[in-house]
Amino acid sequence: MEKDYYKILGVEKSATQDEIKKAYYKLAHEHHPDKKGGNEARFKEVNEAYQTLSDKDKRSQYDQFGSSFNNQGGFGFNQNINWEDVMGGFGGGGIEDLFDIFGGAFGGQKQNKRDLRKGRNVEIGIDLELESILRPQERELRVMKNIRCSRCNGSGAEPGTSVRECVTCRGTGRIQQIKKTFLGTISQYTTCTECAGEGVKPEKPCNVCRGEGRVKGEERIRITIPAGVDNNQIIKVKGKGEAGKRGGEPGDLYIRIFIKPHSVFERRGDDIYLNQSITFSQAALGDKLKIPTLDKENLIIKIPAGLTDGNILKISRGGIPHFSGVSRGNLYIQLSLDIPDRLTKKQKEALEELKKQGL
Numbered sequence: 188m189e190k191d192y193y194k195i196l197g198v199e200k201s202a203t204q205d206e207i208k209k210a211y212y213k214l215a216h217e218h219h220p221d222k223k224g225g226n227e228a229r230f231k232e233v234n235e236a237y238q239t240l241s242d243k244d245k246r247s248q249y250d251q252f253g254s255s256f257n258n259q260g261g262f263g264f265n266q267n268i269n270w271e272d273v274m275g276g277f278g279g280g281g282i283e284d285l286f287d288i289f290g291g292a293f294g295g296q297k298q299n300k301r302d303l304r305k306g307r308n309v310e311i312g313i314d315l316e317l318e319s320i321l322r323p324q325e326r327e328l329r330v331m332k333n334i335r336c337s338r339c340n341g342s343g344a345e346p347g348t349s350v351r352e353c354v355t356c357r358g359t360g361r362i363q364q365i366k367k368t369f370l371g372t373i374s375q376y377t378t379c380t381e382c383a384g385e386g387v388k389p390e391k392p393c394n395v396c397r398g399e400g401r402v403k404g405e406e407r408i409r410i411t412i413p414a415g416v417d418n419n420q421i422i423k424v425k426g427k428g429e430a431g432k433r434g435g436e437p438g439d440l441y442i443r444i445f446i447k448p449h450s451v452f453e454r455r456g457d458d459i460y461l462n463q464s465i466t467f468s469q470a471a472l473g474d475k476l477k478i479p480t481l482d483k484e485n486l487i488i489k490i491p492a493g494l495t496d497g498n499i500l501k502i503s504r505g506g507i508p509h510f511s512g513v514s515r516g517n518l519y520i521q522l523s524l525d526i527p528d529r530l531t532k533k534q535k536e537a538l539e540e541l542k543k544q545g546l
């Protein structure tokens with residue numbers, strides 16, 4: 188029988204993408220098979236409808252030819268629904284939203300024993316001067332975190348002893364409990380407390396780390412900060428976060444860059460701006476100006492006669508190196524006219540003279 192995808196999602200034929208998405212989220216949440224009272228068949232149906240109606244091309248084909256095109260077309264719906272496929276299938280923005288809706292439902296289920304031992308990610312911040320990002324720089328960072336225990340080499344077992352399968356849960360990490368209720372017997376699984384769900388336990392815990400396989404300590408990490416980094420940019424160093432528990436995978440290190448405000452330059456993207464005041468006579472006659480640059484050498488520039496307040500001069504490639512490593516932004520010099528609020532007698536006379544001449 189022909190399926191009415193609009194009816195399945197409970198929306199009008201003229202529904203917007205937003206309305207379709209909303210309806211889908213609501214229904215998918217309601218019928219999610221991991222949920223109490225969930226309905227797998229309904230859930231699949233809702234997914235099928237959404238996969239078609241959320242895609243502009245598929246939707247217009249469906250509107251024209253109905254759902255039968257699904258079976259012949261190149262994008263038949265897979266009945267053996269696989270979570271990764273569904274997640275991947277949404278494309279674009281939907282993925283994070285879905286995680287939000289289902290929240291905890293995913294977390295516990297997808298995590299395997301190895302994940303339980305994974306070390307946490309560590310985030311640290313470093314302050315940089317604007318001048319220092321002109322070229323890549325090597326830095327040695329000292330990071331306080333959980334590091335691998337050197338006594339047991341991360342295994343958590345006292346040297347000479349081994350890590351064994353947990354006796355309590357027989358290595359499964361879970362304990363089955365059978366409950367009798369008036370509806371019948373219900374079997375429930377809980378995490379094994381003896382091994383914290385890992386399925387293994389050191390025979391004799393290491394004296395230093397007490398079986399954790401890691402201890403508090405400092406690691407020195409050498410990194411290269413690329414030229415042109417931006418404020419708040421994060422550099423990820425894989426595997427340099429906290430050591431995993433008992434040989435688990437380490438977390439990652441995230442280094443957040445803070446660029447200190449500069450006393451002279453203002454950064455806008457990869458360009459930098461400098462305010463430079465000029466006098467009335469410099470504006471009228473033109474002059475040579477000594478200006479600071481990020482590269483520290485003072486640059487002498489020639490300004491032409493006739494510039495006024497607000498004019499901007501550009502020095503190509505005087506800015507920040509592009510993060511891509513190719514070329515640099517520009518330096519812009521914003522001119523402002525410096526009108527003195529106090530004049531000497533002589534200056535006043537000279538200006539009076541100019542005034543007479545119409546200046």
Ligand SMILES: [Zn+2]
Pocket residue numbers: 336337338339340341342343344393394395396397398399400401
């Ligand atoms: Zn140890």
Ligand SMILES: [Zn+2]
Pocket residue numbers: 353354355356357358359360361379380381382383384385386387
């Ligand atoms: Zn156990």
